[in-house]
Amino acid sequence: MSKTIFITGASKGFGKIWAKALLEQGNKVAATARNLAALKDLTGAYGNSVLPIELDVNDHDACFAAVKQAKEHFGSIDVLINNAGYGLFGTIEETTEQEARDQIETNVFGLLWVTQAIIPIMREQGYGHIIQVSSVLGVVSPPVLGLYNASKFAVEAISESLSAEVKGFGINVTIIEPNTFGTDWSGASAVHTKANPVYDELKKAFFGSLTEDAIGIPEATREAILKLIDSKNPPLRLTLGKVAYPWIKQVYEQRLATWEEWKDVSAKAHGK
Template identity: 70%
Template sequence: MSKTILITGASRGFGKLWAEAFLKRGDRVAATARDLNALNDLVEKYGDAILPIQLDVNDHDACFAAVNKVKEKFGTIDVVINNAGYGLFGAIEETTEEQARNQMETNFFGVLWITQAVLPIMREQKSGHIIQVSSFLGLITLPILGLYNASKFAVEGFSETLATEVKGFGINITLVEPNGFSTDWSGASANQTTPKEIYAPLKKAFMEAATPDSWGKPEATVDPILKIVDSENPPLRVLFGKVAYPAVKQVYEQRLASFEEWKEVSAAAHG
C-alpha cells in the first residue's frame, strides 16, 4: 500500500536519494528544498506524485504552512523524514554567536517545528511515523564539530521524550544515526568557523584520522530506509554505517565504567 511521505532537505544527499526511491516504488512524496530547481528532474519524471515545496526550515510559520499544503494535496501524511540540516566545522572557541544560533535553528528548531506541525494530523489519523535524521554524533562526540554535536544531542533528547508522549496515539518515532557518508555534508553543505592557529594541529589530526573507508556510500542507505519506513514496529534508534556501531559501543562502555567507578560518590551526593 502506497504511503504519503514528507521529506525535508530533499534537494540533494540522503533527501533526494530517498525521495526518488519512494517515488519509484509508487509512494506520494512532498519534498522540501530551499531551491525548487533542484527538484525539477523529479517533477518531470514523477508528475503529480511529487509535491515540491520551497521551505527554509528556520521559518516557524513556513514549516506549519508546508505541512498544511501536504495535507491539502494528499489528504494524509503517513511518514515525515526530517532530513534538512548541515554541519558547522570549527572549534567551539572559534564559533560566533550567529554561527551557533544558525546551527541550532536549522538542525534542532527546524526539526521541532515540522514535528509539531505534523503531530495533530497524525493524532487525528491515529497513525504516523516521524523519522529524525540525527547522527551518531548525537550519541558521542568528535572534536571540531561541537555545535553540530550539540544540535544532534538536542534532537536525540526531544525525540526520545516525544516517543513516550505519542506512542499511545499510534505514532512511532525513529532516530536514524548515520556516521560519515560521501554526501556533500562536509563539502558544499558545510559551514566553517574562522580558524585560530592554536587549533590547527587538532584539525590536522582530525582530518587525517578519516580514511576513504570511513565514509559510507549514500546509495547503500536506500534499502535500509525503505525497510524502516515499512516496519510495523520500527526502532527508536538505528545506526547507519559500519563506523557508528563500534564507535558508540566503545564510548558507552567507557561511560558505564566511569559511572561504576564513581558510584559511591554518586550515592553520597543523594544525601
C-alpha cells in the same frame, strides 16, 4: 501499500536519494527545499506523485504552512522524514554567537517546527511514523564539531521524549544515526568557523583519522530506509553505516566504566 511521505531537505544528499527511492516504490512524496529548481528532476520524472514545496525550515510559520499544504494536497501524511540541516565545522572557541545560533536554529528548531506541525495530523489519523535524521554525533561528541554535535544531541533528546508522548496515538518515532557518508554535508553545504592556528594540529589529527573506508556510500542507505518505512514495529534508533555502532559501543563502555568508578561519590551526594 503506497504511502505519503513528507521530506525536508530533499534537494540533495540523503533527502534526494531517499525521495527517489520512495517514488520508485510507488509512494507519494511532498519534497521540500529552499530552492524549487533543485526538485525539477523529481517532478519531471515522477509527475503528480511529487509535491514540490519551497521551504526554509528556519521559518516557523512556513513549516506549518508546508505541512498543511501537503495534507490538503494528498489527503494524509503517513511518514515524516526530518532531514534538513547542515554541518558547522570549528572548535568551540572559534565559533561565533551567530554561527552557534544559526546551527541550532536550523538543526533543532527547524526539525521541531515541522514535527509540531505534523503531530496533530497523525494524531487525527491514528497512525504515523516520524523519522528524525540525527547522527552518530548525536551520541558521541568528538572535537571540531561541537555545535553540530550539540544540535544532534538535542534532536536525540527531543525525539526520545516525543516517542513516549505520541506512542498512544499510534505514532512511531525513529531516530536515524548515520556515520560519515559521502554526501555534500561536509562539502559545499558545510559552514566553517574562522580558523585559530592553535587548533591546526588537533584538526589535522582528527580529519586525518577519517579513512576512506570509514565513509559510507549514500546510495547504499536506500534499502535501509525502505525497510524502515515498511516496518510494522520500527525501532526508536537506527544507525546507518558500519562505523557508527562499534563507535557508540566503545564510547558507552567508557562512560559506564567512569560512572562505575565514581559511583560511591555519586551515591553519597544523594544525602540520604
